[in-house]
Every structure is written in structure tokens, then in C-alpha cells.
Amino acid sequence: xxxxxxxxxxxxxxxxxxxxxxxxxxxxxxxxxxxxxxxxxxxxxxxxxxxxxxxxxxxxxxxxxxxxxxxxxxxxxxxxxxxxxxxxxxxxxxxxxxxxxxxxxxxxxxxxxxxxxxxxxxxxxxxxxxxxxxxxxxxxxxxxxxxxxxxxxxxxxxxxxxxxxxxxxxxxxxxxxxxxxxxxxxxxxxxxxxxxxxxxxxxxxxxxxxxxxxxxxxxxxxxxxxxxxxxxxxxxxxxxxxxxxxxxxxxxxxxxxxxxxxxxxxxxxxxxxxxxxxx
Amino acid sequence: xxxxxxxxxxxxxxxxxxxxxxxxxxxxxxxxxxxxxxxxxxxxxxxxxxxxxxxxxxxxxxxxxxxxxxxxxxxxxxxxxxxxxxxxxxxxxxxxxxxxxxxxxxxxxxxxxxxxxxxxxxxxxxxxxxxxxxxxxxxxxxxxxxxxxxxxxxxxxxxxxxxxxxxxxxxxxxxxxxxxxxxxxxxxxxxxxxxxxxxxxxxxxxxxxxxxxxxxxxxxxxxxxxxxxxxxxxxxxxxxxxxxxxxxxxxxxxxxxxxxxxxxxxxxxxxxxxxxxxxxxxxxxxxxxxxxxxxxxxxxxxxxxxxxxxxxxxxxxxxxxxxxxxxxxxxx
Ligand SMILES: Nc1ncnc2c1ncn2[C@@H]1O[C@H](COP(=O)(O)OP(=O)(O)OP(=O)(O)O)[C@@H](O)[C@H]1O
Ligand SMILES: [Mg+2]
Numbered sequence: 001x002x003x004x005x006x007x008x009x010x011x012x013x014x015x016x017x018x019x020x021x022x023x024x025x026x027x028x029x030x031x032x033x034x035x036x037x038x039x040x041x042x043x044x045x046x047x048x049x050x051x052x053x054x055x056x057x058x059x060x061x062x063x064x065x066x067x068x069x070x071x072x073x074x075x076x077x078x079x080x081x082x083x084x085x086x087x088x089x090x091x092x093x094x095x096x097x098x099x100x101x102x103x104x105x106x107x108x109x110x111x112x113x114x115x116x117x118x119x120x121x122x123x124x125x126x127x128x129x130x131x132x133x134x135x136x137x138x139x140x141x142x143x144x145x146x147x148x149x150x151x152x153x154x155x156x157x158x159x160x161x162x163x164x165x166x167x168x169x170x171x172x173x174x175x176x177x178x179x180x181x182x183x184x185x186x187x188x189x190x191x192x193x194x195x196x197x198x199x200x201x202x203x204x205x206x207x208x209x210x211x212x213x214x215x216x217x218x219x220x221x222x223x224x225x226x227x228x229x230x231x232x233x234x235x236x237x238x239x240x241x242x243x244x245x246x247x248x249x250x251x252x253x254x255x256x257x258x259x260x261x262x263x264x265x266x267x268x269x270x271x272x273x274x275x276x277x278x279x
Numbered sequence: 280x281x282x283x284x285x286x287x288x289x290x291x292x293x294x295x296x297x298x299x300x301x302x303x304x305x306x307x308x309x310x311x312x313x314x315x316x317x318x319x320x321x322x323x324x325x326x327x328x329x330x331x332x333x334x335x336x337x338x339x340x341x342x343x344x345x346x347x348x349x350x351x352x353x354x355x356x357x358x359x360x361x362x363x364x365x366x367x368x369x370x371x372x373x374x375x376x377x378x379x380x381x382x383x384x385x386x387x388x389x390x391x392x393x394x395x396x397x398x399x400x401x402x403x404x405x406x407x408x409x410x411x412x413x414x415x416x417x418x419x420x421x422x423x424x425x426x427x428x429x430x431x432x433x434x435x436x437x438x439x440x441x442x443x444x445x446x447x448x449x450x451x452x453x454x455x456x457x458x459x460x461x462x463x464x465x466x467x468x469x470x471x472x473x474x475x476x477x478x479x480x481x482x483x484x485x486x487x488x489x490x491x492x493x494x495x496x497x498x499x500x501x502x503x504x505x506x507x508x509x510x511x512x513x514x515x516x517x518x519x520x521x522x523x524x525x526x527x528x529x530x531x532x533x534x535x536x537x538x539x540x541x542x543x544x545x546x547x548x549x550x551x552x553x554x555x556x557x558x559x560x561x562x563x564x565x566x567x568x569x570x571x572x573x574x575x576x577x578x579x580x581x582x583x584x585x586x587x588x589x590x591x592x593x594x595x596x597x598x599x600x601x602x603x604x605x606x607x608x609x610x611x
Contacts, residue, residue, distance in 0.1 A: 103292075171360035171362045172361075172364045174326070174331045174358070174360070174364070175358070175360060175364040175365075175366075178329060178331075178357065178358050179351075179352065179377050179378035180352030180381035181381055225449060263447070
């Protein structure tokens with residue numbers, strides 16, 4: 001690194017900016033978490049204070065656990081997110097491999113077509129999707145959500161992964177072919193491990209909008225049995241009264257699974273970067 | 280076993296024809312080197328032989344069998360790549376074993392072959408390591424080992440030494456030459472490097488723009504190049520080409536190798552001024568600007584003191600002149 005970038009004032013400035021950004025980014029999250037452990041009055045009187053022994057109250061969590069079927073909502077959210085993520089990564093990587101590896105007529109056009117979804121928001125098609133799901137009898141099933149989210153995540157996944165796969169050494173794939181590996185083995189055993197950082201990036205970008213989405217659960221699967229966490233939390237947002245304890249507790253709980261998934265992927269990301277390269 | 284015949288192989292990428300009809304015969308046990316300028320199709324031809332690329336037309340025959348429709352793993356070949364292409368997640372041992380396991384060899388046989396190959400290449404201490412934990416030279420030896428254990432009919436090397444430093448390159452070159460002698464296998468080797476080509480080859484194939492310009496033993500190509508391209512490509516420094524009319528000849532071009540010109544301070548055929556002198560110890564390269572012949576290179580064995588600006592007389596050795604017609608073909 002050049003000396004200019006490591007000088008003390010620059011370093012301080014850089015850290016100040018990064019710390020400021022971290023504070024701004026984390027502030028709402030921290031606010032939600034600390035307030036979820038406080039009594040209702042304390043939330044309104046001193047919203048910025050951490051819970052003290054006097055104001056500490058688990059009433060929000062108790063409400064969440066008792067009312068509504070929160071465990072089920074969690075399970076639904078997890079099933080939908082993990083299944084969609086799996087399908088996006090699997091199909092996205094396979095399509096990306098085909099685009100990056102094989103020469104066939106219309107390859108470029110196909111790539112463009114598959115990437116089109118990045119620019120066109122899937123919500124524009126909500127009405128059509130709903131009609132489709134009704135016709136297919138999939139309304140109020142998790143399958144409907146998984147299908148929609150897979151479609152939503154694929155364009156970006158294909159776009160990013162294809163770029164990365166083009167950079168995987170041809171010699172390595174050819175060595176595999178000479179050793180008699182099938183195209184599937186080459187894909188799963190040689191190429192995928194080498195694009196793991198890209199896979200982790202795609203996973204994070206795909207996962208968070210799915211977990212947080214309110215739109216499609218509300219439209220496609222609002223039934224009690226298929227509610228997701230974000231939709232379930234709406235239960236406490238009444239038209240006249242809102243049970244803030246419960247809302248904050250539900251949201252705090254909803255952060256946990258994404259956090260865990262994120263940690264898993266970021267570790268993959270680091271391992272991918274540090275694993276031995278070809279040369 | 281291990282002969283190779285290539286019959287009128289053509290290869291196009293879209294509208295671009297990269298191989299324009301290649302015919303080649305390689306007999307069992309031969310060491311054949313492909314040389315040619317960058318982009319002339321050497322790697323493409325090698326990949327067609329390996330089956331990694333389908334020829335647009337023509338036939339590839341290994342050991343008497345047409346393998347044009349056979350997948351790479353079933354062709355009885357092994358390939359060593361410029362970038363080593365070792366499997367990063369496997370140990371050295373598993374790198375060598377993978378192909379054999381895929382082919383369904385018995386475990387004992389796999390062990391035996393790895394044992395033989397690793398002792399031949401001095402790889403025993405590294406068998407448990409991953410490629411990332413090896414030096415460049417060690418990695419290339421592993422790549423060669425991976426080819427050796429397959430016991431192929433045909434070895435294919437695509438510029439295997441070009442990522443190694445000069446000293447290691449000489450060593451590994453020697454190892455490949457020994458390997459060829461010990462295994463007696465047929466080898467096809469692509470390189471940019473003249474010295475590799477001249478020292479290793481039984482037969483050199485000079486490619487240019489998707490065609491074979493000439494194929495033959497190294498000394499045949501050096502002594503009797505078929506055309507201007509081969510004459511200029513084989514030999515270092517490059518052959519001097521002089522316009523025929525300047526020398527009062529009827530042919531288009533006269534060629535004379537730098538080592539076939541002698542210089543004298545007092546008298547000679549071509550009077551010239553020294554532009555630059557390269558002192559390499561074992562020999563000296565002089566760049567002379569001659570009144571009659573233009574700019575020429577002269578290679579003198581041993582040291583020769585000549586300052587830029589000095590006036591010298593250059594004389595081509597009799598009988599060492601090559602004559603080329605307007606198409607670049609040699610005129611006898
Ligand atoms: N997959 C491909 N698609 C299109 N053109 C290609 C492809 N592979 C090679 N070519 C073209 O074919 C020509 C020959 O390539 P090749 O790799 O065989 O050259 P080479 O003789 O091995 O060169 P070098 O000495 O630089 O390795 C080049 O002009 C290259 O651009
Ligand atoms: Mg090449």
C-alpha cells in the first residue's frame with residue numbers, strides 16, 4: 001500500500017467515516033432490540049435508553065410466544081427462504097455455467113434474456129402471478145412463495161455467477177475432462193468450489209429481500225398456516241392500538257435467523273478467498 | 280502403439296477458420312514439437328487431438344483407430360497444461376489418482392503407478408500436500424506425474440515450461456527428455472521456445488496461420504528450410520533477408536544466417552558500419568548497416584571487440600546462401 005493512504009490523519013478520517021456509517025446503520029436495529037426488552041411505558045417515555053432493572057420487561061416476548069402461532073411463522077419463513085435460496089443458487093449456477101462454458105447458437109441472447117429480470121421488478125407482474133397461482137391451485141401454499149422468489153432471485157444470480165465462471169481456468173476444466181470427469185462432476189467439484197465467494201455474495205443478496213418481503217406473502221399466502229414472520233408481525237399492528245412490545249419483540253426475533261445465515265455465508269466467503277487458487 | 284495420424288483437419292470458430300487443413304503423421308515413440316507464432320493454432324490443434332475441441336472436418340486417428348467421436352478420457356492420451364491445472368482441493372496423491380479412479384482401476388494398481396511416477400519425478404515428500412503448498416516447479420512436476428500415471432499412448436504438452444523461471448526450465452526440460460527416453464512414449468509438445476524445440480524434438484512442425492509450413496527433423500529445418508517463413512522462424516538470431524536486386528541477383532530475396540557471415544576489418548564483400556554490439560560471452564552479435572546489403576545481423580563465436588561506428592567488412596560463407604522466390608519458396 002502507498003504511504004499516503006496509511007498516514008495518520010487519513011486513517012483517522014477513514015475510520016471516522018466507517019464508524020459513523022456503522023452507527024447510522026446499526027442504530028435502528030439496536031433501538032428495536034433494546035426497546036423490545038422494555039415495558040410499554042418505558043418505550044414511550046425514554047425510547048433511547050437501554051433497559052434498566054426497573055424498566056426491564058419481557059412482556060413483548062411473552063405475548064409473541066402466546067399469541068399467534070409464531071413458531072409456525074418462523075418455520076414458514078425459514079422454509080421459504082432456505083428453499084428459494086437453494087433453488088436460486090442451484091439453477092442460477094447451472095445456467096451460469098452453461099452460459100459461461102458452452103458455445104451454442106444464441107448464447108449471448110440467452111444471457112441477455114436471463115438478465116432482463118434484473119431491470120424489471122417482478123412486482124409489476126403481481127396480478128398475472130396471482131392469476132397463475134389461482135389457476136394452479138397454489139394460493140396459500142409455501143410452494144407459491146418459493147416459486148416466485150426463485151424467479152425473482154435468478155436473474156442477478158445468473159448474471160453475477162456467469163461472470164465469475166468465465167474467469168475459472170479453462171485448463172482446469174479440460175484437465176477434468178481428460179481425467180474422465182462428467183460435466184456434472186466438473187461443475188460441482190471443480191467450478192463451484194472456485195466460485196464460492198461469488199456464491200456467498202449471491203446468497204446474501206438473494207436471502208435478505210426474501211426474508212423481509214411482505215408483499216407476496218400478503219397476496220399469495222396470507223392464510224394462518226402459511227404466514228411468514230414479517231406478515232405475522234402485522235398481527236400486532238392494529239388499526240387503533242399497536243402492541244409495540246410485541247411488534248418489537250417479533251422483529252428482534254426475526255433478525256436472528258438471517259443473522260445466522262449471514263454469518264454462515266460470510267465464513268464461506270472468507271474461506272473461498274483464502275483457499276488455494278489454480279496457479 | 281502410440282501412433283497418430285491427422286487427416287485434413289479443419290477447425291473454425293464461427294466465421295474464423297483457425298486450422299486450415301492439417302495433415303500430419305506421428306510414428307510411435309516420436310517426440311514431435313509444434314512451433315509457430317502466437318495465435319497460429321498450436322493449442323487449438325493440440326485440443327483437437329485431445330478431443331477437447333471438435334474438429335470442423337477431418338479425422339484424428341490414434342493407434343489406427345479413428346477417435347474423432349471419442350471423448351477425451353477414452354482416447355488414451357494425457358495432457359500437461361501451461362497453468363498446471365491441478366485440482367486445488369485435492370492432495371498431490373489424489374490429483375494423480377483421480378483419473379485412474381474414474382477409469383475404474385484397482386486400488387493396488389493405482390498405488391503402484393503413483394509409487395512409480397512419484398519416485399521418477401521426486402514427488403514422494405509432497406504426496407500429502409495440496410497444490411497451494413507447492414512451488415511452481417513442483418506443481419508442474421505433479422502435473423507431469425498426473426499424466427504419467429495414466430500410462431497414455433500419447434502425451435500432449437501445451438507450453439508446460441513457460442511459467443517457470445529460466446533455471447528451472449532447463450531442469451524440467453531435461454526431465455521431460457529423460458522421461459521420453461525412459462517411457463518410450465509418443466509425445467507432442469507445443470512451445471514458443473526455439474531451444475526447447477531444437478533440443479527435445481525428433482520432428483518439428485512449424486505452423487503458421489493455421490497451416491503446416493514444414494515438418495521435419497530439427498537439422499533438416501535448419502539446413503534446408505522449405506520457405507522464407509521457416510527459414511526466419513528457426514534459428515536465433517533470425518536469418519538475414521536481403522533484397523535480391525540489391526545484390527544483383529535474379530531472385531526476390533536472399534537469406535543468410537547470422538552465424539554464416541564472417542567479418543574482417545580490412546576487406547570483404549559488404550562494407551558496413553557497426554550500429555550495436557551484443558556481447559554474450561560465448562558469442563557476439565553485431566548489427567551492421569551495410570551499403571550493399573542493408574541492416575544485417577552477424578553472429579561471431581567467442582568475443583569480438585567492435586565499437587559502434589567502426590567500419591567492418593562482412594562476407595557470407597560460400598554455399599550458405601538461401602534464395603527465395605516471390606512466394607517465399609526456396610529456389611534450388
Ligand atoms: N474458443 C475460441 N473462440 C474463438 N476463437 C478462438 C477460440 N480459441 C482460440 N481461438 C482463436 O484461434 C486462434 C488460435 O488460437 P490458439 O490458442 O490455438 O493459438 P496458439 O498458437 O496456441 O497461440 P499461443 O502461442 O499464443 O498460445 C487465435 O486467433 C484465437 O483467437
Ligand atoms: Mg497456445
